[in-house]
Amino acid sequence: MSTVAGFCADEFAEVRTVFTEQVESGAELGASLCVTVDGEAVVDLWGGYVDREQTTPWGADTLVNTFSITKTMAALSALLLVDRGELDVHEKVAHYWPEFAANGKADIEVRHLLSHTSGVSGWDAPIELHDIYDLEASTARLASQQPWWEPGTASGYHAINYGHLVGEVIRRITGRTLGKFFAEELAEPLGADFHIGTAAGLHERIADLVPPEMPEFDVSLLPQDSVMYKTLFQPMLEFPECNTAAWRQAQIGAVNGHGNARSIARVQSLISNGGVLGGRKFLSDKTIDLIFEQQSDGVDLAIMVPLRFGIGYGLPQPQTAPQVPDGRVCWWAGLGGAFVVNDLDNRVTFAYAMNRMAPGLIGSDRADAYLKATFAAVRG
Structure with a gap:
């Protein structure tokens, strides 16, 4: 079974939990997740595999x-x-x-x-x-x-x-x-x-x-x-x-x-x-x-x-990207689920990139789960 590597500040522990669930369940093939506060990484996680055959770990x-x-x-x-x-x-x-x-x-x-x-x-x-x-x-x-x-x-x-x-x-x-x-x-x-x-x-x-x-x-x-x-x-x-x-x-x-x-x-x-x-x-x-x-x-x-x-x-x-918080926030998504959000009110950036693409042009269930956990931690 694939494991998750990297680090995560204590206040973002739920983000690590959610990410680990998606990687270990196989919902993710391989992925990376990073959150910065004041320009410094507080979450920097990766896990899974780079290939469909699951022979090479995501590094x-x-x-x-x-x-x-x-x-x-x-x-x-x-x-x-x-x-x-x-x-x-x-x-x-x-x-x-x-x-x-x-x-x-x-x-x-x-x-x-x-x-x-x-x-x-x-x-x-x-x-x-x-x-x-x-x-x-x-x-x-x-x-x-x-x-x-x-x-x-x-x-x-x-x-x-x-x-x-x-x-x-x-x-x-x-x-x-x-x-x-x-x-x-x-x-x-x-x-x-x-x-x-x-x-x-x-x-x-x-x-x-x-x-x-x-x-x-x-x-x-x-x-x-x-x-x-x-x-x-x-x-x-x-x-x-x-x-x-x-x-x-x-x-x-x-x-x-x-x-x-x-x-x-x-x-x-x-x-x-x-x-x-x-x-x-x-x-x-x-x-x-x-x-x-x-x-x-x-x-x-x-x-x-x-x-x-x-x-x-x-x-x-909110209709198209329900987990992107309101406020002085800008964002975009990549086909298949990749995501970036800049929350200027809280000086936070969220980023996610993966290789198993989800259907749909904007976001995915996995991206939503990570966004929800991140902004629950940021905005309490």
């Missing part, structure tokens, strides 16, 4: 594809540039990236990209998954498209192209790709083992994803001109592909960041710890306040669930 430095947790790293990279005065979220995207003005997109603002309200939530067909590995070509395609709805009026989750859009703005300003900028400005200074474009030498530490049992679904029943269809099926994520070297090495800043709970919490605790970490101030209060400027609140056009977006993060939405 302290095991990495896994965290899917859309990657978007929070892209958003934070953009906020760094905002803080330095190099990027204005209320400026037109075309100010930084002139080609983006084509086909009715001249008035789209940077905040619309960061909050999934730009109208450009995916690619016009035909497009294959491999096509998006070519950053230059696939990003140029986005610049030439028409928006699929009126920008700024609603969110349509930028499921697979968020990093292409935000990353191109970053590249136009800095000359560096999102993966390179994130590594040099966030991951390396913070000592965080999180990668957008994971070098081949690290692949032996990556746990294999085990896709969820999905209900049989006839895609042809969806209207092919719907935002949902065009966003989620042009191209469609293919789970076996997500275990390949080509996928891992590509820079897909929406969905292929590789890390673990510790590295997610390390980077994201910049937000909950007031922009300061490791004795260095990365973000001002004014920049952090931008996250909480609500950009949309309603049923998302792409994934058809109620969402509230600030700039770069989701804001509390």
Whole structure:
């Protein structure tokens, strides 16, 4: 039977109990869980196995594809540039990236990209998954498209192209790709083992994803001109592909960041710890306040669930994420169950990453159990 390793402060003992139950019962295959308070880890747990055959234990430095947790790293990279005065979220995207003005997109603002309200939530067909590995070509395609709805009026989750859009703005300003900028400005200074474009030498530490049992679904029943269809099926994520070297090495800043709970919490605790970490101030209060400027609140056009977006993060939405507490809180989730929450009221960051994916686009029963135990301890 798999055991749980790591440490847990006494006041979070229930978190360890719940995590151990999920690992030992086999509900988890392999997973990691981390909670920071004031930027310091108070829970850092891992357990289970990296492979379906359960031959290799999940280790302290095991990495896994965290899917859309990657978007929070892209958003934070953009906020760094905002803080330095190099990027204005209320400026037109075309100010930084002139080609983006084509086909009715001249008035789209940077905040619309960061909050999934730009109208450009995916690619016009035909497009294959491999096509998006070519950053230059696939990003140029986005610049030439028409928006699929009126920008700024609603969110349509930028499921697979968020990093292409935000990353191109970053590249136009800095000359560096999102993966390179994130590594040099966030991951390396913070000592965080999180990668957008994971070098081949690290692949032996990556746990294999085990896709969820999905209900049989006839895609042809969806209207092919719907935002949902065009966003989620042009191209469609293919789970076996997500275990390949080509996928891992590509820079897909929406969905292929590789890390673990510790590295997610390390980077994201910049937000909950007031922009300061490791004795260095990365973000001002004014920049952090931008996250909480609500950009949309309603049923998302792409994934058809109620969402509230600030700039770069989701804001509390009890229908969709019932265990995310209210208050000055921002969060996001990765496909299959990975989760991050920044609770600024309590200077707490929660992070969870795993390899056995649950069905559903946001959260899982396991994530909910850990969130509930964590915030019961934090908020009493």
